[in-house]
Amino acid sequence: MYKSKANCLFGNKSLINYSNNISGMKIPFLILIGLLLTSCSKKEVSSLMINSPDKKIQVHFDITNTKPVYSVTFEGKKIINGSKLGLEFKHQEPLTGNFEVTEVVRNTVDKKWEQVWGEKKEVRNHYNEALIRLKEKSGNKRKLNIVFRVFDDGLGFSYEIPKQDTLDSLYITNEVTEFGLSDNYTTWFIPANYESYEALYQNKLASEVESANTPITFESADKSVFVSIHEANLTDYAGMTLKKQPGSDLNFEADLVPWPDGVKVKTKTPMSTPWRTIQISNSAEKLIESTLILNLNEPNKLKDVSWVKPCKYIGVWWGMHLGVHTWTLGEQHGATTKRMKEYIDFASENNIDAVLAEGWSTGWEKWGKPKAFDFVTPYEDFDLKEIVAHAKKKDVKIMGHHETGGDAQYYDQQIKEAFELYKSMGINYLKTGYAGPIQPSKQYHHGQYMVNHYRKVVETAARYRLNVNAHEPIKPTGIRRTYPNMMSREGARGMEWNGWSEGNPPEHHTILPFTRILAGPLDYTPGIFDLLYKNAGKRVKWNNLDKGNSGINTTLSKQLALYVVFYSPLQMASDLIKNYKDQPAFQFIRDVPVDWENTKVLNAQIGDYVTIVRKDINSDDWYLGAITDENERELNVKLDFLDHKKEFIAERYKDTKDSHWKNNPYPLQILKQKVSYNDTLSIKLAAGGGQAIRFKAVQ
Ligand code: NOJ
Ligand code: CA
Numbered sequence: 001m002y003k004s005k006a007n008c009l010f011g012n013k014s015l016i017n018y019s020n021n022i023s024g025m026k027i028p029f030l031i032l033i034g035l036l037l038t039s040c041s042k043k044e045v046s047s048l049m050i051n052s053p054d055k056k057i058q059v060h061f062d063i064t065n066t067k068p069v070y071s072v073t074f075e076g077k078k079i080i081n082g083s084k085l086g087l088e089f090k091h092q093e094p095l096t097g098n099f100e101v102t103e104v105v106r107n108t109v110d111k112k113w114e115q116v117w118g119e120k121k122e123v124r125n126h127y128n129e130a131l132i133r134l135k136e137k138s139g140n141k142r143k144l145n146i147v148f149r150v151f152d153d154g155l156g157f158s159y160e161i162p163k164q165d166t167l168d169s170l171y172i173t174n175e176v177t178e179f180g181l182s183d184n185y186t187t188w189f190i191p192a193n194y195e196s197y198e199a200l201y202q203n204k205l206a207s208e209v210e211s212a213n214t215p216i217t218f219e220s221a222d223k224s225v226f227v228s229i230h231e232a233n234l235t236d237y238a239g240m241t242l243k244k245q246p247g248s249d250l251n252f253e254a255d256l257v258p259w260p261d262g263v264k265v266k267t268k269t270p271m272s273t274p275w276r277t278i279q280i281s282n283s284a285e286k287l288i289e290s291t292l293i294l295n296l297n298e299p300n301k302l303k304d305v306s307w308v309k310p311c312k313y314i315g316v317w318w319g320m321h322l323g324v325h326t327w328t329l330g331e332q333h334g335a336t337t338k339r340m341k342e343y344i345d346f347a348s349e350n351n352i353d354a355v356l357a358e359g360w361s362t363g364w365e366k367w368g369k370p371k372a373f374d375f376v377t378p379y380e381d382f383d384l385k386e387i388v389a390h391a392k393k394k395d396v397k398i399m400g401h402h403e404t405g406g407d408a409q410y411y412d413q414q415i416k417e418a419f420e421l422y423k424s425m426g427i428n429y430l431k432t433g434y435a436g437p438i439q440p441s442k443q444y445h446h447g448q449y450m451v452n453h454y455r456k457v458v459e460t461a462a463r464y465r466l467n468v469n470a471h472e473p474i475k476p477t478g479i480r481r482t483y484p485n486m487m488s489r490e491g492a493r494g495m496e497w498n499g500w501s502e503g504n505p506p507e508h509h510t511i512l513p514f515t516r517i518l519a520g521p522l523d524y525t526p527g528i529f530d531l532l533y534k535n536a537g538k539r540v541k542w543n544n545l546d547k548g549n550s551g552i553n554t555t556l557s558k559q560l561a562l563y564v565v566f567y568s569p570l571q572m573a574s575d576l577i578k579n580y581k582d583q584p585a586f587q588f589i590r591d592v593p594v595d596w597e598n599t600k601v602l603n604a605q606i607g608d609y610v611t612i613v614r615k616d617i618n619s620d621d622w623y624l625g626a627i628t629d630e631n632e633r634e635l636n637v638k639l640d641f642l643d644h645k646k647e648f649i650a651e652r653y654k655d656t657k658d659s660h661w662k663n664n665p666y667p668l669q670i671l672k673q674k675v676s677y678n679d680t681l682s683i684k685l686a687a688g689g690g691q692a693i694r695f696k697a698v699q
Contacts, residue, residue, distance in 0.1 A: 050130045052150045059150050067097040074280045083178035090171035095144045103133040116484035117310045117569045119599040125295045127151040140166040153290040156275035163270040172265035177276055181206050181250040185218035188515050192241035194257045194444035198493045201511040207249040212242045215518045226287045228518050232275040232296035234477040238264045239446035260442035285601035297478035307428050307465045308484045310569030310594040313399050315356025318574050321499030323540035327359030329379045335360040337383045341390050346577045348394035351590040354429050356399040371410045375402050375418035388425045399429035406436030408453045419464040428465045434472035458486045469523050469570050476520025488523040488570040492516045495525040495574055500546040503553050506661050506688035507629040514606045525574040526562035528552050531665040555659045556668045558690030560588045564625025565612050569594050585668050588653050588692050600641050613641055620697035626683050627690040635683045642677040648695040650675045661688020
């Protein structure tokens with residue numbers, strides 16, 4: 001697997017192994033060993049460096065007092081100080097020290113690959129790798145490998161425990177991975193939580209952060225260093241949170257989400273951990289453009305992807321969050337045959353691909369009780385066959401919905417039957433939900449049991465040609481590369497919170513692209529037009545979180561800009577369809593694509609503003625989204641990303657001088673102007689505002 005381009009020499013064993021790697025070259029290498037042995041035998045080499053291809057990132061690996069330690073520099077600045085590595089177990093001594101290096105195998109990869117769908121079509125996978133084989137010097141002489149891959153946009157490292165006589169079944173009780181920050185960076189984070197990512201981000205100095213979910217993002221005071229810590233390819237392992245080491249200001253360590261008995265990971269050798277990732281750049285813009293997480297995942301495993309298609313959708317959804325419809329059967333029931341047909345007709349007339357129905361199957365009245373949800377029996381006013389037939393006639397897709405209430409065990413028992421039903425109906429989009437405590441009891445949403453459950457759903461869904469949109473999910477770690485039917489997910493404080501809590505403040509949207517969305521697509525569900533609920537009707541308080549919120553906390557044009565800024569291959573137009581009728585601004589939602597050939601970030605300040613442009617995969621058009629926090633601002637944007645040989649009509653959806661997120665969110669101006677690549681646009685954003693632009697290529 002590891003074909004070396006060059007080998008770092010760690011004593012004589014590595015030399016012999018290396019010589020064996022290259023068949024037919026043994027004799028010259030044995031001579032070389034002879035020559036080098038003299039210089040290596042006296043002074044045992046115990047450190048090595050792995051550079052990024054552009055040499056700006058350097059990872060230093062050391063054995064210090066027999067313990068493995070790594071550190072990271074970027075553009076000559078220390079980012080991560082010497083930090084510990086290792087694993088601890090229930091019935092085994094820890095694998096944290098008493099090590100010697102037996103071999104280092106280096107490798108360089110530089111390959112391009114294409115996404116089935118994504119922020120950009122082509123991705124370059126370019127890294128330098130070192131596989132470091134460690135062995136205990138005494139006792140059982142157990143083995144542990146650590147693999148580093150260093151890219152221009154950051155690094156990943158993973159532990160591998162090879163198969164060995166003295167290590168078979170393993171109960172990992174702690175991962176000793178440390179991230180010792182070198183500086184007291186400004187930090188954006190949500191506190192560690194084993195159950196939910198639906199919190200508002202906090203902005204503190206790293207020294208004030210006690211724990212965090214990942215991604216957690218750091219910025220140096222002079223804004224020359226941006227770092228985000230997360231993980232890639234979270235497979236058959238517990239999710240990682242970070243906690244501050246007791247008594248330390250800047251040292252975080254991995255804190256894995258436990259099983260009910262306190263064990264973190266139950267596994268067997270050979271095994272490897274997810275990649276611990278550190279994205280690094282000298283600008284906030286480049287952080288968003290990073291492809292590190294995807295590159296650290298396995299290639300697409302699905303052979304036929306003809307059914308894997310990004311889509312725009314509407315749904316019977318917001319009415320329930322507003323409290324004007326119900327999931328349960330009754331007078332205000334949302335998902336009725338009649339309403340579904342209206343939604344399907346609207347979708348078909350407005351370039352929307354699919355319609356979601358929540359509250360279509362029985363069980364919602366048993367919310368909170370065990371085995372509540374039924375995934376195959378529609379409510380009596382929801383005629384599944386008739387709805388599907390109508391949708392087919394109108395060339396609109398249905399997005400099915402499975403709310404489990406957290407009862408993964410019960411869902412597991414029914415999954416085949418439930419997926420079979422959708423398959424027989426030709427349904428190939430599925431939204432899932434886990435809103436409630438997990439069953440089996442005392443399992444956490446983000447522990448190994450659920451990581452495996454979520455994956456099983458994705459793999460099973462692939463066999464039934466279902467594209468998945470998971471709510472209350474495990475965080476994204478790039479699995480979409482391997483299973484492109486794992487399209488989008490929540491895992492953030494989304495639009496729904498505006499229905500019943502104090503809402504999401506304007507700043508929230510300017511943090512998500514630099515934190516949660518670095519990990520992967522977000523089903524935020526933008527597109528509310530009735531921003532102050534003037535048109536909602538009588539609302540009913542339906543949960544204890546309800547703070548009687550009275551608005552969305554953005555201007556109307558910011559809602560449009562979110563379709564470009566928040567990346568997702570599934571984008572919902574989330575308002576009641578009556579609120580889109582006769583709205584000129586809805587044209588942007590009709591037009592905006594959900595699959596892109598390329599993405600560029602034009603300007604960014606975390607928590608303040610960001611402007612992103614994306615090129616449509618099916619045309620020469622580009623789309624721009626610019627958003628701001630609670631402050632109004634003006635951004636000058638060069639259009640040099642546009643095709644130099646073409647002219648464009650910029651269709652701009654802008655705030656007016658009177659727009660304001662709080663009391664005056666509706667004013668929006670639509671302006672059309674001819675532009676080309678050498679123009680600069682001045683983009684004025686109202687407080688809590690945004691701007692959305694379609695650059696339509698003139699044929
Ligand atoms: C929470 C999900 O995020 C939301 O989209 C859904 O409507 C409810 N659960 C009910 O399933
Ligand atoms: Ca949710």
